[in-house]
Amino acid sequence: MNRDWLPIKTTPWTLGLILLALLLLIQLTALPQRLDYWLYDRAITANPVNASDNVVLVTIDEPSLNRLGRWPWPRSLHAELIDKLTRAGARTIVFDVLFAEPSADDDALAAQMRNHGNVILPVYLSPPTSQYLLSEQLPVSTLATAAAGLGHAHVELDSDGVARGLYLFNGLGNRLWPSLALAARGAGPESPAARNIPPYVNVRDEYRAVPLIGGAGSLPSYSFAQVLSQPPAPERFSGKTVFVGATAAGLGDILPTPFSGLSRPMSGVEFHANVFSAQSRGLLMRRAPEWVSAVLALAMVLMYSLALPPLRPARTLIACVSGAAALIGLYLFTLRVLGWWIPMANAMLVPLLAFPISSGLRLAMTNRFLNRQLDGLARSPQVALPAPSGRHPTQLLEHFIALFQPTGWLLTEERNVLSRQDLRPADIPEDLTPGLWLHDSNRSWIQLLRGGTRYHLGLALPNDLGREAIQRYLQRLHLEQTAPANRNSRHSENISARIERVRVATDRLNHMQQFIHRSFERMPDGIIVTDELGVIRFANGHIEEWFREPMPSLGGLPLVRLLEGHDPRETPPWHETVSDTLTLRQSRTVDLRIRDKDFLIHFAPFSLPDSNQQGIIANISDISELREQQRQHREAIDFISHDVRSPLVSQLALIEQLKRDPSHIEQSQLEQLSRLARRSYHLAEEFVQLARAEQLTETRFYECEFLAIVENARDSVSEQALEKQIQLQLQGTEDLWLRGNAELLERAVINLLTNAVQYSPGGSTVSIQVFQAGHQACLAIADEGSGIDPEELPFLFDRYRRQKSSELAGVHGTGLGLSFVKTVVEKHRGEISVLSSPGDGSTFTLKLPIADPLA
Structure with missing residues (x-):
């Protein structure tokens, strides 16, 4: 929707x-x-206020009831209490005890109240019974006239049943009684602002919230019986306002407060004492x-x-x-x-x-x-390739033929042959599992099910080194159709359709990012992407390898600083090339050299679509091999123009001389012409052999025996050794089978033996050892010649390189022989080394991997 x-x-x-x-x-x-x-x-409870110093309680508690008897007490006891408090110097006495009915001791109590002069009595507003209207419950007239003031004792309970404040004035009709705390400070009754109020209407005015000093028992208090039984105590009551009221369970009113809730309620007399304490300090709070x-x-x-x-x-x-x-x-x-x-x-x-x-x-x-x-x-395109499992077997066979060029194949549908070459239905193995390849030597078979129809497909692959790789590749292919995933199971996971769409879109983006990242990593060139300030934001693994900079340090590094740190140059400076690419938005291609390797770096500007952001994509190509080929090409031109051209020119000059005087041809002239012709032939032969070695691939390899190759090479050099009376001693009797090209290997050994004979003195011995070391076939050729100078050893196998000492001694070579040997050994995945010092002869050691007879 x-x-x-x-x-x-x-x-x-x-x-x-x-x-x-x-x-x-x-x-x-x-x-x-x-x-x-x-x-x-x-x-209120987080930071309680402090109590006033002139407030104290006299409580009618359980010990007083136990000592003085059941409630109500004779009013003579209250008169005695007033007498004790008067003599103790109490300033004001506030009773939270209603004396609503006459008693025989009222005159005595009234006399003590007049004697003190500042006794406050309570007024209660409540109906006598549930059948009557609200009325004022006043003390008896004898006590009311003796009292210094009357105050209401009502505390307001909020809607949650907790007492947090009271109205300073409360009453019926046109007379509002002050609260007990307000009456204790000398306030009298007031008339409300409104007139003509019926006498049965409860009127309340001036609500104040009371900041309590704490929970029940926070104010100093003394038991009623304790005060009566002890002498007057001015140190406790002198100059203070004394609140007298019931705290015993079942007698007084109980009030839940913010400090206690319903767990430890506060008595009404203590609440009024808190009101008086807060009022005397000016802490009562108005409600806005x-x-x-x-x-x-x-x-x-x-x-x-x-x-x-x-x-x-x-x-x-x-x-x-x-x-x-x-x-x-x-x-x-x-x-x-x-x-x-x-x-x-x-x-x-x-x-x-x-x-x-x-x-x-x-x-x-x-x-x-x-x-x-x-x-x-x-709706955006996604990086996805059609699965081969969805293709018909005839299409699969067509693709396999084009890709692998098999020598034979067979495709059957049930019992019908659809296509075949050099394979028959009788060749199909019996134990084929649908969707799994079965490889038998160079034949590979698979059974496929398409729409209930059974197909058999077989391939006869070329019996070469690539056969095993092709069979491993076929094993990785998923050609059998699988049942679609049950998407209804997602509903049990309680995932909304939108989240599922996000997941699909995220997976698609992740696949795209992984594809791009892997593509960059697998590219043969190094890739650097910068932002619009030339700061590197991405680099693939080739950059990390070539520059030897860890990937974390490449991110955020300016491209100019990276290039200047590895290939500093003045003309043109790197900053100029990078800035021109960004400012002029023109591509640049510059040579780059890093650690003796040649590179070509191409700067191309780019802009992100639907954005003003731009940057540079730098493509770095390793052209060291190309430069090496160019160098070799120049050396080959120099070689042909000098080494090959020189003997040919000499031959032509000698032939012209013979043509001018054909009647006087001397034997020495013919021998000289023969030497020049042989030299030209050897030069051309070594040049051709080196070219053949460089083009050698494993497709031209076959199994050959190494000792036989060395023996043939020795026999080829024996005549040359016999001329100098040099003895060739071959040691080795074990057959060592290799996988390689016997012709080129034999030529390489001939070159080594030829050099050994050529640079050895007459009558010496050349030792030839063939042996096995681990999984390698080894050949060691040692001569007793003059040896090789140490400074020439690093360049010994370079093409067109001749030893200076040999040239001075009159031994002329082409500089291609040892280069040919090294090339042949490397093509066979082997290695060659030389141990030599001047005057002690030289030892060339050649190591080649042995073919596994079980492969």
Whole structure:
């Protein structure tokens, strides 16, 4: 389904409207209020306020009940308590005990209250029974007139049942009673601003939140019975306000607080004492009007609607977290410093909602973009080759014939022969497994199934060195058709179709990247790709090998610095070549030399499609072999123009001389002409033999016996050795079979023996040893000649290279013999070495691999 028409964009309007709608929906729940209560509780309990020094409790607790008897007590005990507190110097006595019914001891209690002069009694607002309306429960008139003031004892419970504050004034009709704490400070009843209020209507005014000093038992307290049983204690009560009330279970009211919850509730008298302590220190907190919270929330919605759309995702998170932190800081400042409790829940919900909403909008836009890109990727070409398993056996046979040139083949369909040459149906093996090749010597067979039809295909391959490689290659081919993969299994993985499309597209891109990377790596040339500043961004393995620079150090290295570090030059400088390629956008081709090897580097500018980015692709080709061939070509021209041309010119001159006087032909002239002709022949023969050796391939190899080759070479040189009375001693009786070209090997040994005889003095001995060392057949030829100078040894096997000492001694050579020997040995994957020193003769050692008779 195409969803491109959906107007999903991260704009101020869309983000702001969504935030506002969600805030309005959240108002239908208790979440904002609960969040406000939670924030207040954390702020109050994290840093409790200190208690006032002039507040103390006298509690009607369990020990007092045990000692003084069951409740209610005679009011004479309360009169005695007031007397003790008066003599102890208590400033104010506040009773959280309702004396609503007359008693015989009321006059005595009233007298003690008048004697003290500052006793506060409570007023309760509650219906007498559930069938009556709300009414004021006042102390009896005798006590009420004796009291210095009356105050209501009601504590406001929030919607979650926790006491966090109270109304300073509460009452019915036109009379509002101050709270006990406010009455203790001398406040009297007030009239509400509104008039004509029915007498049964509960009126409350001036709510204050109370910062408690801690949980139950945080204020200093003394048991009622303990105070009565001990003498007056001015050190405890002098100048203080004493709150008297019940804390025993079942007597007093219990109030859950932010410090305790329902686990350890606080008594009402202790709560009122906390109110008095906070009021005396000016710490009671006002609750801000509802419109403040609404205005703050709307301001946050407006701010985030304008700020978030242009921000990046990471900065969006930072902005939301910073906004929430700023609101918490503002909340704590107004609460603890200014004494205002501002409900922050709605404002704090804005950044909490803004981040997921803006992220969701971005994801929606990204989703639409990805859908378009995925559709484009699905239509893009992919690097895939048709599998050979999908081809008909007749096509396979046609391709095999064109590729491998078999000497014979056979293709049958069931019992019918479709094509054959030199193979018959009777040759088909019986134990063929469908899809698997069976190789029998140079014959390869396979059974294929196509659409329920059975085919047999056989090939008779050429019996040469490439047969085994072809059979290994055939073994790797997958020619049998396989059942399609069960795509229904993906549904059990609970992967959406979009994720599957992403996976397919990613696999396709990965395959393309791997194909490009492997293609670059397998190219015979070195490849360097730079950016528009000439900095290397990619290099294949040839660059790492040739420049001997590790791949991590190549990335980010300027191309100019790499080239200058390995081939410094002044004309033209590398920076000029690279900069011209980038600025003029023209290709350049320059020679490059690295560690005695010749290269050709081609600079080509490129530009990325649909982008202004550009760079250079540098293609580096190793032309050392080409340069070596050019050098050899020049040497060959020099050789032909001098060494071959010189004897021919001499022959022509001698022939012209003989033609002028044919009657006086001397024997010496004929011998000289014969020597010149033989020299020309030997030069041409060695030149041809060297060319044959350089063109030698393993296709011209066959099994041959090394000792026989050496014996034939010795017999060929025996006449030359006999002329100088040099003895050729051959040691070796073991047959050593090689795979090679016997003709060229024999010629190479002849060259070594010829040199040994030519450079050895008359009457000496040339030792020839043939032996096996490991998997190698070895030949060692040692002479007793003058040896070779050490400075000439490194160049001994170079073509057209002659020994200076030999030339001075009158032994003239072509400089091709030893080069021919080395070429033949290397073509046979062997090695040759020489050990020589002046005056001690020379020993040439030749090593060739032995053919495995089991192969």
